Amino acid sequence: MSDASHYYGPVVNMNGGRENVGVNYGTVGGAAQDVELRAAVEELTRCLGELRPHLTPDQARTVEDVLPELAPDRNALRERGIVLASVAQIAAAVGAVGQPAAEAVGRLLTLLG
Numbered sequence: 001m002s003d004a005s006h007y008y009g010p011v012v013n014m015n016g017g018r019e020n021v022g023v024n025y026g027t028v029g030g031a032a033q034d035v036e037l038r039a040a041v042e043e044l045t046r047c048l049g050e051l052r053p054h055l056t057p058d059q060a061r062t063v064e065d066v067l068p069e070l071a072p073d074r075n076a077l078r079e080r081g082i083v084l085a086s087v088a089q090i091a092a093a094v095g096a097v098g099q100p101a102a103e104a105v106g107r108l109l110t111l112l113g
Contacts, residue, residue, distance in 0.1 A: 040107050044101065074111075
């Protein structure tokens with residue numbers, strides 16, 4: 001029997017694992033701005049990973065849902081403003097321990113303009 005599945009766009013299969021952080025979409029065209037954007041997304045992803053032990057189960061699920069949306073793509077991130085707002089809200093809710101994540105969101109928003 002043949003597989004009749006058709007895939008359009010990225011396909012990710014994860015069997016088990018722990019603290020999976022999303023899809024690496026590779027390089028997003030060109031300039032130094034994109035290097036800064038990539039660094040800001042990586043910093044936010046790292047901060048969220050460090051924040052996980054301090055989150056409630058609902059907050060942790062929200063972070064899990066957000067991580068795949070954090071691609072270093074300006075247009076995609078601008079369209080996904082609610083994602084960044086959710087992360088900022090969670091970071092603020094956990095207090096001082098969430099400060100680095102809140103600052104990382106701020107830097108990312110500044111880069112997005």
